[in-house]
Amino acid sequence: MTEKLHKNQRQRAPSQRSLATRDRIFDAAEQLFADRGFEGASIRDIARAAGVQGALVSHHGGSKEALFATVVARRAEELSTLRLQALAAAKAQAQSDAESALPLRQVLHCFLAPFIHQTLHGGANWSAYGRLIAHVSSNPRWQQIAQRCFDPTARVFLEEIAKALPEADTQKISACFVFMVSAMLSLCTSRWRIVGLSQAETAEDLTAELLDFCEAGFRA
Amino acid sequence: MTEKLHKNQRQRAPSQRSLATRDRIFDAAEQLFADRGFEGASIRDIARAAGVQGALVSHHGGSKEALFATVVARRAEELSTLRLQALAAAKAQAQSDAESALPLRQVLHCFLAPFIHQTLHGGANWSAYGRLIAHVSSNPRWQQIAQRCFDPTARVFLEEIAKALPEADTQKISACFVFMVSAMLSLCTSRWRIVGLSQAETAEDLTAELLDFCEAGFRA
DNA sequence: GTCTATAATGAGATAGAC
DNA sequence: GTCTATCTCATTATAGAC
Structure with a gap:
């Protein structure tokens, strides 16, 4: 353990201060990429928002593209965990036998509720x-990132939906799944439209509305 | 009519060549804004794609923002016309009496089919x-443009949907309308996902699938 | 790990000749 | 209407001091 390490291996664990700085940078990047998109947010803006020098952003995040990918991936794992935990909990509660299918609405709820909540x-x-x-989902440029971060979990849910709808065509289920994800994301990008119309709805109300819409869509 | 015109009025009609150039520029801008977003597409790229000098783009399009707004508005009117014509034709065919409500599915079809087709x-x-x-619809920055270009027609269809669903809450209808528009736009941004799964679908198939999904959602 | 300084490039816009 | 040339500014990235 006292031998020299290769140059591209980490020589020692990063300090607490370094980790805090890195997180401030990632938080600022997340905020600005979300507000202005990839090209609309500059490294300088991100640095200013994080209260650091521009060079530090490159140091922690690498190239701008790498920084973007890192920020997307950062919470993707947590989100996947929440979704899969919800699914596992629902299965455990249904408990009868391991292979019985969950009701469609419950499967969809496990997918949508963690994200919306x-x-x-x-x-912020x-x-x-x-x-x-x-942004990631609407721009083919980020297709690879999206696949890496979200496809595995999506596949699990697609299978579960197929089990809940045994007589449905797999292709139609996939199309509906894309529609559902779009509608879900519209809550983030177009909430002003919905909220401006139906005032002061809670997250649970919105979730229920989206669930009604999507469940009926899948059954059709 | 022979008097001098004010300086900011057009002195004479633009030549055919000028109009053709202008349309080439707008087409190129439409393509590049669609591919890379507002900030991702540069005036220089647009000029190169149109085969003109950069200064000509500014000449015909004004500032970059104005160019963007112009390109969005350009086909919006045609789209609105197609939608309203479809609605009028459906009403004429139903013909019974002028105030009877159209079936929901027909209203939605009149809204979705022109866009998808x-x-x-x-x-291209x-x-x-x-x-x-x-892009316009997912970025609050273009909210004003979206309202100017699409809200009037949307309002007409919202009323028509409300007539088809007399017992439904207006607010819920509006939320569902947002979901529907999102799902519709996902055909443009995520078609590779759907087509990659359900092979070689025609526009009519996709329209029918989306209609099934949305009609059921509205009824829920 | 953090900072200053700067390199290298590309951006949007416009003045003025033709 | 079109083009050349140029202004001014912001961009990403990196070298090197501390």
Whole structure:
């Protein structure tokens, strides 16, 4: 353990201060990428918002593209965990036998509720993250990032939906899933439209409305 | 009519060549704004794509923001016309008496079909326009443009939907309308996801699938 | 790890000749 | 209407001191 390490390995653990700075930078990047998109947010803006010098952003985040990918990936794992935990909990509660299918609405709820809850009640960071994901999801340029971060979990839910709708065509289910994700993301990007019309709805109301819409859509 | 005109009025009609150049510029801008977003597409790129000098883009389009707004507005009127014509034709065919409500599915079809048909079969320009609208619709920065271009027609359809669903809450209808528009736009931005899964669908198939999804959602 | 300074590039806009 | 040339500013990235 006292031998020399290769140059590209970390020589020692980063300090607490370094970690805090790094998180401030990632938070600022998340916020600005969400507000203005990838090209609209400059490294300088991010540095200023984080209260550091521009060079530090490059130091912690690498190139601008790498920084973007890192920020997207950062909360993706947590989101996946929340979704899969919700699914596991629902299965455990249904408990009868391991292979019985969950009701469709419950599957959809496990997918939608964590996202909506976090983006609406998880503070400014999660709110920004929701809008960030909307960017990722609507621009083919980030297709690879989206696949890495979200496809594995999506696949799990697609299978679960297929089990809940045994007579439905797999292709139609996939199309509906894309529609559902779009509608879900519209809560982040177009909430002003909805809230401006139906005043002061809670996250639970919105979740229920979206669930009604999507469940009926899947069944059709 | 032979008097001198004020300086900011057009002294004479633009030449055919000028109009053709202007349209080339607008087409190129539409394509690049759709592909890379507002900040991702530079005036220089647009000029190169149109085969003109950069100064000409400013000449015809004004500032970059004005150019963007112009390109969005350009096809918006045509789209509105197609939608309202479809609605009028459906009403004329139902013909019974002028105040009877159209069936929900028919109203939604009149709204969705023109957009889907144009963006899928209207050539590269309309395809780009669809992706452009997805940008406009997901970024609050373009809220004003969106309202100017699309709200009047949306209002007409919202009323028609409310007539088709007399017992439904107006606020819920509005929320569902936002979900529907999101799902519609996802056909432009995420078609690779859907098509990659359900192979070789026609525009009519996709329209029907989206209609099934949204009609059921509204009824829920 | 953090900072200053700067390199290298590209951006949007416009003046003025033709 | 179109083009050349140029202004001014912001961009990402990095080298090197501390």
